[in-house]
Amino acid sequence: MATKAFQKIYTQLEAITKATVTLRAKGISNDELAVVDGKLAQVVKTKGDLVTLQVFSGTEGIPTDAQVTFLGAPPTLKVSDELAGRFFDAYGKPLDGGPEPQGREVQIGGPSVNPYKRKQPSQIIPTGIAGIDLNNTLVSGQKIPFFADPDQPYNNVMAQVALRADVDKIILGGMGLTNDDYLYFKHEFEAAGALEKIICFVNTTEQPPVERLLIPDMALSAAEYFAVEKNEKVLVLLTDMTLYADALSIVSNRMDQIPSKDSMPGSLYSDLAKIYEKAVQLPDGGSITIIAVTTLNDGDITHAVPDNTGYITEGQLYLRADADSGKVIIDPFRSLSRLKQLVQGKQTRKDHSQVMNASVRLYSDAQNAKTKLENGFDLSDYDLRCLEYAKAYATRILAIDVNLTLDQMLDTAWEIFGTYFTKAETGIKQEFTDQYWVGK
Amino acid sequence: MKTTGKVTGIVSNLVTVEVNGPVAQNELCYITVDDTKLMAEVIKVNGKNAAVQVFESTRGLKNGNDVEFEDRMLEATLGPGLLSSSYDGLQNDLTTMTGVFLKRGEYTDPLNHEKLWDFTPIAKPGDKVVAADWLGEVKEGWLPHKIMVPFSFKGEYTVKSVAEAGQYNIDTTIAVLTDASGEDVNVCMYQKWPVKVAIKGYKEKPRPSRIMETGVRVIDTLNPIAEGGTGFIPGPFGCGKTVLQHAIAKQGDAEVIVMAACGERANEVVEIFTEFPELIDPHTGRHLMERTTIICNTSNMPVAAREASVYTAMTICEYYRAMGLKVLLLADSTSRWAQALREMSNRMEELPGADAFPVDLSAIISNFYARAGMVVLNNGQTGSVTFIGTVSPAGGNLKEPVTESTKKAARCFYALEQNRADKKRYPAVNPIDSYSKYLEYPEIREYLSEKVTPGWVGMVEKAKNIIRKGKDANDQINILGDDGVPMSYHEMFWKSELLDFVILQQDAFDAIDALCPISRQKYMLELVLGICDKEFSFADYEKCRSFFKETINILRQMNYSEFQSEKFNNYQEQLINFINNGN
Numbered sequence A: 001m002a003t004k005a006f007q008k009i010y011t012q013l014e015a016i017t018k019a020t021v022t023l024r025a026k027g028i029s030n031d032e033l034a035v036v037d038g039k040l041a042q043v044v045k046t047k048g049d050l051v052t053l054q055v056f057s058g059t060e061g062i063p064t065d066a067q068v069t070f071l072g073a074p075p076t077l078k079v080s081d082e083l084a085g086r087f088f089d090a091y092g093k094p095l096d097g098g099p100e101p102q103g104r105e106v107q108i109g110g111p112s113v114n115p116y117k118r119k120q121p122s123q124i125i126p127t128g129i130a131g132i133d134l135n136n137t138l139v140s141g142q143k144i145p146f147f148a149d150p151d152q153p154y155n156n157v158m159a160q161v162a163l164r165a166d167v168d169k170i171i172l173g174g175m176g177l178t179n180d181d182y183l184y185f186k187h188e189f190e191a192a193g194a195l196e197k198i199i200c201f202v203n204t205t206e207q208p209p210v211e212r213l214l215i216p217d218m219a220l221s222a223a224e225y226f227a228v229e230k231n232e233k234v235l236v237l238l239t240d241m242t243l244y245a246d247a248l249s250i251v252s253n254r255m256d257q258i259p260s261k262d263s264m265p266g267s268l269y270s271d272l273a274k275i276y277e278k279a280v281q282l283p284d285g286g287s288i289t290i291i292a293v294t295t296l297n298d299g300d301i302t303h304a305v306p307d308n309t310g311y312i313t314e315g316q317l318y319l320r321a322d323a324d325s326g327k328v329i330i331d332p333f334r335s336l337s338r339l340k341q342l343v344q345g346k347q348t349r350k351d352h353s354q355v356m357n358a359s360v361r362l363y364s365d366a367q368n369a370k371t372k373l374e375n376g377f378d379l380s381d382y383d384l385r386c387l388e389y390a391k392a393y394a395t396r397i398l399a400i401d402v403n404l405t406l407d408q409m410l411d412t413a414w415e416i417f418g419t420y421f422t423k424a425e426t427g428i429k430q431e432f433t434d435q436y437w438v439g440k
Numbered sequence B: 001m002k003t004t005g006k007v008t009g010i011v012s013n014l015v016t017v018e019v020n021g022p023v024a025q026n027e028l029c030y031i032t033v034d035d036t037k038l039m040a041e042v043i044k045v046n047g048k049n050a051a052v053q054v055f056e057s058t059r060g061l062k063n064g065n066d067v068e069f070e071d072r073m074l075e076a077t078l079g080p081g082l083l084s085s086s087y088d089g090l091q092n093d094l095t096t097m098t099g100v101f102l103k104r105g106e107y108t109d110p111l112n113h114e115k116l117w118d119f120t121p122i123a124k125p126g127d128k129v130v131a132a133d134w135l136g137e138v139k140e141g142w143l144p145h146k147i148m149v150p151f152s153f154k155g156e157y158t159v160k161s162v163a164e165a166g167q168y169n170i171d172t173t174i175a176v177l178t179d180a181s182g183e184d185v186n187v188c189m190y191q192k193w194p195v196k197v198a199i200k201g202y203k204e205k206p207r208p209s210r211i212m213e214t215g216v217r218v219i220d221t222l223n224p225i226a227e228g229g230t231g232f233i234p235g236p237f238g239c240g241k242t243v244l245q246h247a248i249a250k251q252g253d254a255e256v257i258v259m260a261a262c263g264e265r266a267n268e269v270v271e272i273f274t275e276f277p278e279l280i281d282p283h284t285g286r287h288l289m290e291r292t293t294i295i296c297n298t299s300n301m302p303v304a305a306r307e308a309s310v311y312t313a314m315t316i317c318e319y320y321r322a323m324g325l326k327v328l329l330l331a332d333s334t335s336r337w338a339q340a341l342r343e344m345s346n347r348m349e350e351l352p353g354a355d356a357f358p359v360d361l362s363a364i365i366s367n368f369y370a371r372a373g374m375v376v377l378n379n380g381q382t383g384s385v386t387f388i389g390t391v392s393p394a395g396g397n398l399k400e401p402v403t404e405s406t407k408k409a410a411r412c413f414y415a416l417e418q419n420r421a422d423k424k425r426y427p428a429v430n431p432i433d434s435y436s437k438y439l440e441y442p443e444i445r446e447y448l449s450e451k452v453t454p455g456w457v458g459m460v461e462k463a464k465n466i467i468r469k470g471k472d473a474n475d476q477i478n479i480l481g482d483d484g485v486p487m488s489y490h491e492m493f494w495k496s497e498l499l500d501f502v503i504l505q506q507d508a509f510d511a512i513d514a515l516c517p518i519s520r521q522k523y524m525l526e527l528v529l530g531i532c533d534k535e536f537s538f539a540d541y542e543k544c545r546s547f548f549k550e551t552i553n554i555l556r557q558m559n560y561s562e563f564q565s566e567k568f569n570n571y572q573e574q575l576i577n578f579i580n581n582g583n
Helices: A154-164 A179-191 A209-229 A241-254 A268-276 A304-312 A352-374 A381-398 A406-420 A430-436 B217-222 B241-251 B266-275 B303-321 B334-347 B361-369 B401-409 B418-422 B442-451 B456-480 B487-504 B518-533 B541-560 B566-581
Strands: A013-016 A020-024 A033-036 A039-047 A050-055 A068-070 A076-079 A104-107 A143-148 A169-177 A198-204 A233-239 A287-295 A315-322 A327-330 B004-011 B014-019 B027-033 B036-046 B049-054 B066-073 B075-078 B117-121 B134-140 B143-148 B157-162 B166-168 B175-178 B184-187 B191-194 B230-234 B256-262 B292-297 B326-332 B373-376 B382-391
Touching: A033 A050, A076 A209, A104 A209, A143 A154, A143 A304, A154 A169, A154 A179, A154 A233, A154 A287, A169 A179, A169 A209, A169 A241, A179 A198, A198 A209, A209 A233, A209 A241, A209 A268, A209 A287, A233 A241, A241 A268, A241 A287, A241 A304, A268 A287, A268 A304, A268 B334, A287 A304, A304 A315, A327 A381, A352 A381, A352 A406, A381 A406, A406 A430, B014 B027, B014 B066, B027 B049, B036 B066, B036 B303, B075 B303, B134 B157, B217 B456, B217 B487, B217 B518, B230 B241, B230 B401, B241 B256, B241 B266, B241 B326, B241 B382, B256 B266, B256 B303, B256 B334, B266 B292, B292 B303, B303 B326, B303 B334, B303 B361, B303 B382, B334 B361, B334 B382, B334 B401, B361 B401, B382 B401, B442 B456, B456 B487, B456 B518, B487 B518, B487 B541, B518 B541, B541 B566
Parallel strands: A143 A287, A143 A315, A169 A198, A169 A233, A233 A287, B230 B382, B256 B292, B256 B326, B326 B382
Antiparallel strands: A013 A020, A020 A050, A033 A039, A033 A068, A039 A050, A039 B004, A076 A104, A315 A327, B004 B014, B004 B066, B014 B049, B027 B036, B027 B066, B036 B049, B075 B191, B117 B134, B117 B166, B134 B143, B157 B175, B175 B184, B373 B382
């Protein structure tokens, strides 16, 4: 961000808080960037000639006589094919030692797609993970978060989903990633040989929290370039949106705004929606799909961040450790993809939704049997078969490291049904049992 | 001369303007940024400073930017062509906008000015008319769209001339009226009206006395909504609020439906855009889109316009009501509108009420709900606006300001329950907590007796009672164990399950079950209550369970079959045989 010649330099701050500085300046436009004592800042409020700037990296060490120059424009990103395969920080500066990419400069956080011009999402994004493909099918143009406790391996799962997903570009927006997780993503992407389709914008925990606010807009501006101009299928990964919301609350707090539920700003819903609603199926074939992570506090989904997220996104995915297989699975009960019916049985085999429902229902019978067992009741023959089934279902289909095509998942499910149950017990429509039943 | 001003302060979309003349509360203004003009509305005035909320992104706005005041409030344009249109919250036509992305400062005309309409006069020269009286009509699709004396006209006018039957565009003068002072005024086919002001121009607003059929059993049978009534649907995410509202929109017995998608997911609106033009209105056999107007301000569109969107929608409804039509307004979700109010109140640094909502939230909500209702027009005909809003309570907790305020204003309450949704018992409306105040109205009870069957309300209350008792019985069974309670508890529980599975649950995605006319609802309720009236003597609870499971299965097959078709009758025969011999 080189300063232009003849720019006016201000040297008198009126007020400093932990996240903002205020000074007197004229002709300043809303959302414009500025440099305060060498640090990047953005205009968040003007009142008469008093201008309040949010300093992204924090105000530590900024003196009242700091030099302030205004850059005349909101944050931008240079978009072109050169972005592919690169790692950037929250300001869009390369982290990988490479040259700065050239391209058309676009303002980040741009306008929304006209809802009338959107297309209804209708393309499945296969991931090879049954917890998604079979039970909660992902559709291009969808937005869906993982609701996970901090101790769950959500970043690993997300990396796997991303690498297996059949998409043209994967854009990672990392907010408050630990350095270890950042290196993990980097390593996974490199090891998969998928670097040319990956773009990362990363803010690690070592960096100031307010910088995170730029990450989703940066990632989504890059996504819009590839989806709108190149008609590509783009998958955007945002982790962790709870830390993003925390950064929002820090800024609003420093600006003396009245907090609403859980000390989050009153505009939290709109702030999150602005990001998630960038997910879109465009008329010319390009799409942006968003998979995010919202970390929970001990599973509490009534907290303002997961609660508002749930009202915005099209479903949610929960992780859980499965005792039978000793593996992580995507919880078949609480997880939901609201768009799955747009592709199930249309883009996938006709028996898909019946097999999905039957396998989850039988799995739930197994849970009841388990409860009975724990409470010391006798188990019926059906209960015992359910327990066996649950083990097979979790190990051979659900476990996150199993990688199957959808048809293989369905075939395996039929095979397991045939091993443990009668046709009637599965409750599947006759036209499908006639066609697919394995065994007796 | 128009008042002008200069921008002096900006926080997000709240802008302070120093003005050089008079300004009114809620007056519109345009702020010039570079080469675009952004629409904004005055929300507070303090001395020479007006606080305005901008309906667009304020990026790049500078102190010193010019502002021009319009001397009018935010208005809706009302005329033929509103139906089957898709608007944003400020009534810009979304379909005529250029480009995939919404452009800031792009405002499009809500109505087509070139299209010709078949006009037939109603009023005659010499007639004395007042605001909202009918001058003529055009066919909008299949609906008679009345061209009225503009609502803003005060006092009595004499019709000087009315255009002959023929084809005209909406700008054509179709009548000349003479006011009391002898001055002539021209009337064309459209008019404008400030959205935040209720349209009057009717004789009286009686208590609702009829039911608005929705085709949804858990509403029509258990807690019916009156034509001209108000109701709301609160529920946590994932409980099927939107599916239920869409179901009502598809089957509601209304002539005009306005759907306000207020701060919700864009893909849900896309679903309406994609499906509605294909679907058929079960009451008229016409395409659903022909009777539907969509006001769409999705969650990523500007917040201030979100607030405007519900008012725009209500104004359009009142306009069609003045034509003597039955109008249904569905707003999803009113919580997002309340949140928009909260964001502004917050930026204006007002002292907050509960959960940081503005203190007058309750008043604003009840004021809005009060605009619904049945009216008797000046010519004696009736029209109605029925309003159903959804509420998205934070954390699914109904003890929050928006739900509580709405509960005070709305007369029907359809509580969606997480537990029912988890069990896939859709629609997940809790049968015990939900209520309809209209069932207490003597005129409604009388209407139901006549329309459905004598003693209908008594039957409904009986059904509710069985559900309540069944729940208690189930609680006892869960505490004491299957063997720890008398058989009658099991029987009571399964009778309530019978009602639950056959009457309460309804498959919104099944072509036949989705639409259930009141005659069919009556038939099924009588059938089910007939079974509930029987005293059974089961040997053990397993027998009881399997008996009712089979009964439920047969009755559900009936729900999936065309009413009184051969298939339907066969299942009924099967049912009777099973009940007589099966236990």
